[in-house]
Amino acid sequence: MKVPAHVTTTRHLGAAYPFVAEAGLGAAGVLVGRDLLGGAFVYDPFVLYRAGVLTNPNMIVAGQIGRGKSSFVKSYLWRQAVFGRRAWVIDPKGEYGALAGAWGVSPVHLRPGGPVRLNPLEAIPGDGDDVSAVNRRRTELSASLAEACLGRSLLPRERAALDLAVNRAGEWARAGAPTLPMVVDALLDPSSDHADGLRTTTSELLADGRDVALELRRLVHGDLRGMFDGPTTPGLRLDGPLVVLDLSAVYHSPALGVLMACAAAWLQSALRAQHDHQVILVVDEAWAILADLAVARWLQASWKLSRAWGVANMAVLHRLSDLHSVGSAGSQQVGLAEGLLADSETRVIYAQSASELERSAALLDLSDTETGLLADLRRGVGLWKVGSRSFLVEHRLTARELALVDTDAAMGGSR
Ligand SMILES: Nc1ncnc2c1ncn2[C@@H]1O[C@H](COP(=O)(O)OP(=O)(O)OP(=O)(O)O)[C@@H](O)[C@H]1O
Ligand SMILES: [Mg+2]
Numbered sequence: 001m002k003v004p005a006h007v008t009t010t011r012h013l014g015a016a017y018p019f020v021a022e023a024g025l026g027a028a029g030v031l032v033g034r035d036l037l038g039g040a041f042v043y044d045p046f047v048l049y050r051a052g053v054l055t056n057p058n059m060i061v062a063g064q065i066g067r068g069k070s071s072f073v074k075s076y077l078w079r080q081a082v083f084g085r086r087a088w089v090i091d092p093k094g095e096y097g098a099l100a101g102a103w104g105v106s107p108v109h110l111r112p113g114g115p116v117r118l119n120p121l122e123a124i125p126g127d128g129d130d131v132s133a134v135n136r137r138r139t140e141l142s143a144s145l146a147e148a149c150l151g152r153s154l155l156p157r158e159r160a161a162l163d164l165a166v167n168r169a170g171e172w173a174r175a176g177a178p179t180l181p182m183v184v185d186a187l188l189d190p191s192s193d194h195a196d197g198l199r200t201t202t203s204e205l206l207a208d209g210r211d212v213a214l215e216l217r218r219l220v221h222g223d224l225r226g227m228f229d230g231p232t233t234p235g236l237r238l239d240g241p242l243v244v245l246d247l248s249a250v251y252h253s254p255a256l257g258v259l260m261a262c263a264a265a266w267l268q269s270a271l272r273a274q275h276d277h278q279v280i281l282v283v284d285e286a287w288a289i290l291a292d293l294a295v296a297r298w299l300q301a302s303w304k305l306s307r308a309w310g311v312a313n314m315a316v317l318h319r320l321s322d323l324h325s326v327g328s329a330g331s332q333q334v335g336l337a338e339g340l341l342a343d344s345e346t347r348v349i350y351a352q353s354a355s356e357l358e359r360s361a362a363l364l365d366l367s368d369t370e371t372g373l374l375a376d377l378r379r380g381v382g383l384w385k386v387g388s389r390s391f392l393v394e395h396r397l398t399a400r401e402l403a404l405v406d407t408d409a410a411m412g413g414s415r
Contacts, residue, residue: 025053028042029048030042033380033396043346043386045312048386048387055345057306059312059348060316060317060340060344061315061348064318064350068382069350071397072382074099074404077242078099078102086280087241087281088245090245091244091245091284092247092284093285094246096242097246099242099244103241104240107246108236108243110246111250112250114249116227116236117233120141121166121169121265122177122270123138131170138170139163139166142162145261145295146212146216158208158212161190164190164191164205165213166186169182172186180216181229184213187210187216188206188210228259228266247263261295271311272309280311282316285316286299287317287318296336296340303343304343338363346387347364348383349382352375358371366383380394
């Protein structure tokens with residue numbers, strides 16, 4: 001016997017089946033797609049933050065290859081633009097060109113020896129920042145880059161030498177921002193005042209900072225030169241609705257994480273200089289940054305500033321274990337990864353491989369039903385965890401959007 005379908009509103013359904021059926025997140029925001037338990041699914045981190053549903057606006061998007069993570073991000077940005085929201089994207093695979101084209105802007109192509117340079121040390125004073133706070137931020141970034149290049153933590157004496165070199169480079173640059181070559185020069189030519197301050201000699205101080213200088217030199221004179229080793233190229237258009245930094249020329253470089261961190265640092269300083277609010281900052285293929293403990297730590301610190309800066313960060317990963325890939329249980333890396341997850345209250349999880357399910361369930365505190373679902377989600381369907389609430393959402397694309405997000409061209413186009 002066929003039982004007739006029962007039709008009701010999601011509000012009634014939520015009351016009839018508490019903890020099973022959700023009533024949605026409200027109607028303010030962009031339409032993402034269809035809530036598979038009924039109704040449309042609408043989301044906006046800024047609105048939900050103001051409503052007290054979220055305590056931070058950041059998002060992690062994770063899922064197996066080709067499940068629609070980047071497509072979701074692209075169409076989400078496109079839809080957010082209707083509300084005047086701007087987006088800044090780090091694009092390691094060079095796949096946001098069509099989206100930029102639709103907006104009438106050109107991606108900024110970064111490649112070794114190319115025509116565009118960005119200065120990651122451009123920490124712009126403002127919002128009551130004093131000079132020492134700016135220097136501290138520059139030192140933190142330089143130390144993260146140096147640690148990632150060296151593949152180990154800095155020794156206390158190396159950190160002190162770097163700190164002094166960043167300060168000295170700041171003095172050389174006067175009103176402008178110091179550059180990485182200036183920091184390398186300052187490391188290789190320490191001042192007697194700085195040496196006296198540390199009760200040491202200039203030759204000792206030079207020896208302390210030498211390894212750091214030689215590693216940072218790679219970004220200045222080595223195979224990675226010509227992208228982050230000078231003042232920012234004048235005339236970059238930053239006022240459009242979308243800024244894309246295309247890093248595809250260095251996608252296969254082992255230093256991709258370091259380069260993405262440089263790009264992220266520059267984006268953040270440029271964003272702050274524009275006093276822009278309610279901007280979405282996307283790091284696609286963020287696993288590359290997270291693979292380096294030092295740059296991951298720096299990224300997490302930036303994540304924490306998101307509320308103060310009015311920035312909603314989005315990181316795109318393959319597996320949640322990308323967050324764990326370089327650390328053993330209980331290690332610093334794992335703590336850091338969990339911190340980043342805690343600082344991203346919206347988690348969108350596309351299909352995960354069977355080997356990942358257990359870890360995803362533990363990290364995201366998933367119910368057995370949710371864990372079971374993750375194994376079989378089809379392309380475009382994601383489990384949304386928004387604060388403590390869960391939704392199963394089918395992301396719908398319009399024909400126009402499909403053309404903007406297609407990464408299947410080499411496979412003969414999207415079905
Ligand atoms: N919701 C959807 N509806 C229809 N097609 C989709 C949808 N989402 C993605 N696609 C198609 O699937 C293909 C792969 O999507 P996408 O590039 O977003 O995957 P991804 O998860 O970012 O993969 P990768 O991990 O390799 O970066 C695209 O060509 C896109 O057109
Ligand atoms: Mg992708």
